Amino acid sequence: MSKPPLPKxxxxxxxxxxxxxxxxxxxxxxxxxxEATRKRVQKAVDELxxxxxxxxxxxxAKRSKIVGAVIPTxxxxxxxxxxxxxxxxxxxxxxxxxxxxxxxxxxxxxxQIRSLVSRGVDGxxxxxxxxxxxxxxxxxxxxxxxxxAWSFYDQLDASEYGQLVGFDNEKAMAxxxxxxxxxxxxxxxxxxxxxxxxxxxxxxIAGFRSKMAEYNFKEAAVIExxxxxxxxxKAFAGMRQSHGTPTALICANDVLAVGAVxxxxxxxxxxxxxxxxxxxxxxxxxxxISPSLTTVHVPHGSLGLHSANTLLAKIHDEPSIKDMxxxxxxxERQSLAAPKT
Amino acid sequence: MSKPPLPKxxxxxxxxxxxxxxxxxxxxxxxxxxEATRKRVQKAVDELxxxxxxxxxxxxAKRSKIVGAVIPTxxxxxxxxxxxxxxxxxxxxxxxxxxxxxxxxxxxxxxQIRSLVSRGVDGxxxxxxxxxxxxxxxxxxxxxxxxxAWSFYDQLDASEYGQLVGFDNEKAMAxxxxxxxxxxxxxxxxxxxxxxxxxxxxxxIAGFRSKMAEYNFKEAAVIExxxxxxxxxKAFAGMRQSHGTPTALICANDVLAVGAVxxxxxxxxxxxxxxxxxxxxxxxxxxxISPSLTTVHVPHGSLGLHSANTLLAKIHDEPSIKDMxxxxxxxERQSLAAPKT
DNA sequence: GTCGTCAATGTAAGCGCTTACATTTGCTTT
DNA sequence: AAAGCAAATGTAAGCGCTTACATTGACGAC
Numbered sequence: 001m002s003k004p005p006l007p008k009x010x011x012x013x014x015x016x017x018x019x020x021x022x023x024x025x026x027x028x029x030x031x032x033x034x035e036a037t038r039k040r041v042q043k044a045v046d047e048l049x050x051x052x053x054x055x056x057x058x059x060x061a062k063r064s065k066i067v068g069a070v071i072p073t074x075x076x077x078x079x080x081x082x083x084x085x086x087x088x089x090x091x092x093x094x095x096x097x098x099x100x101x102x103x104x105x106x107x108x109x110x111x112q113i114r115s116l117v118s119r120g121v122d123g124x125x126x127x128x129x130x131x132x133x134x135x136x137x138x139x140x141x142x143x144x145x146x147x148x149a150w151s152f153y154d155q156l157d158a159s160e161y162g163q164l165v166g167f168d169n170e171k172a173m174a175x176x177x178x179x180x181x182x183x184x185x186x187x188x189x190x191x192x193x194x195x196x197x198x199x200x201x202x203x204x205i206a207g208f209r210s211k212m213a214e215y216n217f218k219e220a221a222v223i224e225x226x227x228x229x230x231x232x233x234k235a236f237a238g239m240r241q242s243h244g245t246p247t248a249l250i251c252a253n254d255v256l257a258v259g260a261v262x263x264x265x266x267x268x269x270x271x272x273x274x275x276x277x278x279x280x281x282x283x284x285x286x287x288x289i290s291p292s293l294t295t296v297h298v299p300h301g302s303l304g305l306h307s308a309n310t311l312l313a314k315i316h317d318e319p320s321i322k323d324m325x326x327x328x329x330x331x332e333r334q335s336l337a338a339p340k341t
Numbered sequence: 342m343s344k345p346p347l348p349k350x351x352x353x354x355x356x357x358x359x360x361x362x363x364x365x366x367x368x369x370x371x372x373x374x375x376e377a378t379r380k381r382v383q384k385a386v387d388e389l390x391x392x393x394x395x396x397x398x399x400x401x402a403k404r405s406k407i408v409g410a411v412i413p414t415x416x417x418x419x420x421x422x423x424x425x426x427x428x429x430x431x432x433x434x435x436x437x438x439x440x441x442x443x444x445x446x447x448x449x450x451x452x453q454i455r456s457l458v459s460r461g462v463d464g465x466x467x468x469x470x471x472x473x474x475x476x477x478x479x480x481x482x483x484x485x486x487x488x489x490a491w492s493f494y495d496q497l498d499a500s501e502y503g504q505l506v507g508f509d510n511e512k513a514m515a516x517x518x519x520x521x522x523x524x525x526x527x528x529x530x531x532x533x534x535x536x537x538x539x540x541x542x543x544x545x546i547a548g549f550r551s552k553m554a555e556y557n558f559k560e561a562a563v564i565e566x567x568x569x570x571x572x573x574x575k576a577f578a579g580m581r582q583s584h585g586t587p588t589a590l591i592c593a594n595d596v597l598a599v600g601a602v603x604x605x606x607x608x609x610x611x612x613x614x615x616x617x618x619x620x621x622x623x624x625x626x627x628x629x630i631s632p633s634l635t636t637v638h639v640p641h642g643s644l645g646l647h648s649a650n651t652l653l654a655k656i657h658d659e660p661s662i663k664d665m666x667x668x669x670x671x672x673e674r675q676s677l678a679a680p681k682t
Numbered sequence: 683g684t685c686g687t688c689a690a691t692g693t694a695a696g697c698g699c700t701t702a703c704a705t706t707t708g709c710t711t712t
Numbered sequence: 713a714a715a716g717c718a719a720a721t722g723t724a725a726g727c728g729c730t731t732a733c734a735t736t737g738a739c740g741a742c
Contacts, residue, residue: 006483008697008698008699009698009699009700010698010699018721018722019721019722019723020698020699020700020722020723021700021701021721021722021723021724022720022721022722024699024700024701025700025701025720025721028700032719032720032721033720033721034719034720034721037720037721051455051458051459052459052698052699053400053459053461053697053698053699054459054460054461054699055396055399055400055405055460055461055697055698055699056400056697056698056699056700056727057698057699057700058396058699058727059394059396059397059400059697059698059699059700059727059728059729060698060699060700060701060726060727061699061700061701061727062700062727064396066439066460073425074415074421074424074425074428075421075422075425076421077418077421080415080416080417080418080421081416083415084414084415084416084442087415087440087441087442088442088444091441096439096441096456096457096460097439097440097441098407098437098438098439098440099428099438099439099440100428100432100437100438101425101428101429103429114392115437116437117392118392118393118394118395119395119396119407119437120394120395120396142347229625229629258629262629284570284626285625285626285629288570288599288603288626288629288630289629289630289631290630290631349727349728349729350728350729350730351728351729359691359692360691360692360693361692361693361728361729361730362691362692362693362694362730362731363690363691363692365729365730365731366690366691366730366731369730373689373690373691374690374691375689375690375691378690378691393728393729394727394728394729395729396727396728396729397697397727397728397729397730398728398729398730399697399729400697400698400699400727400728400729400730401696401697401728401729401730401731402697402729402730402731403697403730
C-alpha cells in the first residue's frame with residue numbers, strides 16, 4: 001500500500017546536479033550533451049531507477065511514438081502474420097502498437113479510428129480503402145499519416161487516400177480464374193466473401209466476373225459467404241442445391257475453400273476429380289489440407305513490412321513516398337485439375 | 342499545411358459558457374452535472390468537433406485506459422483468438438490494447454513490459470509464469486495490476502504473481518498420455534516444445550514424463566522442437582533415425598503434431614495405422630488435417646475473456662479476485678488408434 | 683427572515699515532460 | 713589579455729487535462 005512516489009525527471013536532475021532540460025536532452029538528443037554530463041545523468045537515472053512518463057512526454061512533445069492499427073480481426077491467419085511483422089519493424093524504431101479490431105463493422109472501425117487519434121497516435125494502419133469519406137477528411141484535417149494495406153488500385157489518387165501498400169485483388173483473381181479456364185473448365189462458380197463494405201472482397205468478385213465475361217460464360221453463380229469454415233460448408237451445400245455442381249469452384253479465400261473442400265468430400269465428391277476448388281491468400285491450412293489448395297499466394301509478411309516502412313517514412317516526413325504494389329502469384333497444388341471429360 | 346489548432350477543453354468551456362471543470366465533468370461523470378448544462382456542453386462539443394486529448398487526460402488523472410499485452414507471438418492461432426476476445430471485452434469498457442510480441446525472448450519481453458509501464462498502462466496481460474523475478478518485483482513496486490494467462494499451478498502464491506487465469510498443462514498432458522496408454526501403446530515418444538523459459542512447455546513435458554514413469558515405461562524419448570511445422574517434420578525424421586519409430590507420438594501442440602503427421606505420411610507411414618499422433622491446443626488445423634487430430638482442447642476464447650474480466654476487476658480494485666483454473670478436455674478424432682498387434 | 687445543507691459549478695494548482703530562448707562556458711583569434 | 717563565437721546548459725512557459733477545494737444558490741427547517 002505504500003506508494004513511494006516514482007522518481008521524475010526533476011529528481012534525476014537534482015541528483016545529477018543539472019537542469020531538467022539537460023536530463024531531457026540526455027534522453028532524447030544525447031549528442032547535444034557533453035559526455036561527462038551525460039554519464040553523470042545516466043548514473044542518476046540508474047540509481048533512481050528512473051523511467052520517463054510517456055504520457056507527459058507525448059503531451060509536451062506532441063508525438064506519442066505510438067501507431068495504431070485497425071484491422072478487421074486478429075483472429076485469423078490473414079492479418080496475424082502481417083501484423084506481427086509490422087509490429088516488429090515498428091519496435092525497431094521504438095514505436096509501440098495500439099491495435100483495435102473492428103470485426104468488419106464500419107461503425108466500430110470509425111469509433112476505433114477516432115479513439116486512436118484521440119490517443120495521439122503518430123500514424124495509422126488501415127485495411128482496405130472502403131470507408132466513409134468523412135473518415136478520410138477527418139484524418140486529413142488532423143494530419144495523421146496513414147497507410148492503407150491490402151488494396152491497390154491504379155486509378156486511386158494516393159494523396160487523397162494516404163498511402164497504399166497492397167496488391168491488385170481484381171487482377172490476381174482474374175489470373176487464377178484464367179488458369180481454371182485454361183484447364184478446360186466451363187462451369188465455374190464462385191464462393192465469394194461479403195462484398196459490402198469490403199473493397200477487397202468486391203474486387204475479387206469483379207476479377208471473377210470480368211474474366212468469366214471475357215469468355216462469355218453465362219450463369220456463373222456467385223454466392224457471398226462470411227469468413228468461416230462452417231458457413232462456407234453450408235453455403236457450398238446450398239449452392240449445389242440451387243445452382244447445381246460446377247466442375248470448378250473459385251473461392252475468394254482459403255478459409256472458404258477449405259470449407260468447400262470439406263463439404264464436397266463429405267458429400268462424396270472427389271476433389272479435384274469431381275470438382276476443382278481454388279483458394280486465395282495461401283495461408284497455412286492451404287498446404288495442409290488434403291488435397292492441398294491451388295491458391296493465390298499473398299505476401300503477408302511483405303505487406304506488414306512495407307506498410308511499416310511506408311508509415312515510418314510518412315511519419316518522418318520523408319519526401320516522395322510512393323504507393324507500393326506487391327506481387328501475388330499462383331501456387332499450384334492438388335485441388336485444381338482438368339475437368340472430367 | 343494550415344494547422345488549425347484543435348479545439349481544447351477550454352474552447353468548449355468558453356463556447357458553452359461554463360468552466361473547464363464542468364466540461365470535464367460532463368465528459369467523465371455526467372451525472373454530477375445538471376441536464377441543462379450537460380446539453381449545452383454537448384452542443385458546444387459537437388459544434389467544435391471537440392475530442393479529448395487522452396495523453397493530457399492520462400497525465401492528469403493518472404490512468405490511461407490502456408492495457409498492455411505481451412505475448413510470445415501474434416502470428417499463430419494459439420494466442421490470436423484469446424487476444425481477440427480479450428480486446429473485445431476491454432473495448433466494452435473503453436480500454437484500448439497496446440500489444441507487443443516478444444518472439445519468446447525473455448529480454449525482449451522485459452523491455453516491452455517496461456515500455457508498456459512507461460506508457461502508463463492500467464494493467465498488463467502476460468503469458469506464462471516463467472520470467473525473471475525482478476520483473477515481478479518491478480510490477481509490484483509500481484503496483485501494476487496484471488494477470489498471467491495460460492498457466493495454472495495450485496502451489497503458486499497468487500498474490501506474488503498477480504492473478505492466474507489458465508489451465509494445468511501438466512495434468513492435461515498426463516490425461517492424454519493416459520489415453521494413449523489405455524489404447525495399448527507401449528512405445529511412446531514425445532515431440533515437445535522448447536522448455537527453456539517456457540513453463541507451459543516444461544509442464545507438458547513433466548506431464549508426459551510423470552505419466553510414463555507411473556507405468557514404468559523407460560526410454561520414452563523426448564525431443565524438443567520449435568513451434569514450426571517444418572522444424573517439426575525434421576525433428577520427427579531425426580527422432581526416427583536416432584530412436585526408432587514409436588507406435589504413438591505425443592506432441593506438445595497441434596503445430597508439431599501436424600508436422601509429424603505430414604512427415605510420417607511422406608515417409609510412407611499410415612496415421613494412425615502405423616503410428617498414432619496426438620496434438621495439444623485444438624486449433625483449427627487439428628480438425629482439418631487428415632487424419633484429424635486427437636488433441637487436448639484448450640478454451641482459447643475463455644482464456645481471453647476471463648483474463649480480461651480478471652484484469653478489469655483488479656484494475657477496479659474489486660475485492661476477492663481469485664485465480665481461475667479453466668478446464669481442458671480431450672477431443673478424440675482420427676489420429677489416435679490402438680497399436681497394430 | 684435566517685441559517686444550514688447540499689447539489690451544482692467555478693478556481694486554480696498541478697500532472698511530468700519538452701523546448702524556445704536566455705545565459706554561461708570554454709575556445710579560438712587577434 | 714580581450715573579444716568573439718559556438719557549444720553546453722539553464723530558465724521557465726506551456727502541453728490539455730483533472731480534481732481538491734472554494735463558492736454559489738436553492739430550498740426547507742426553524
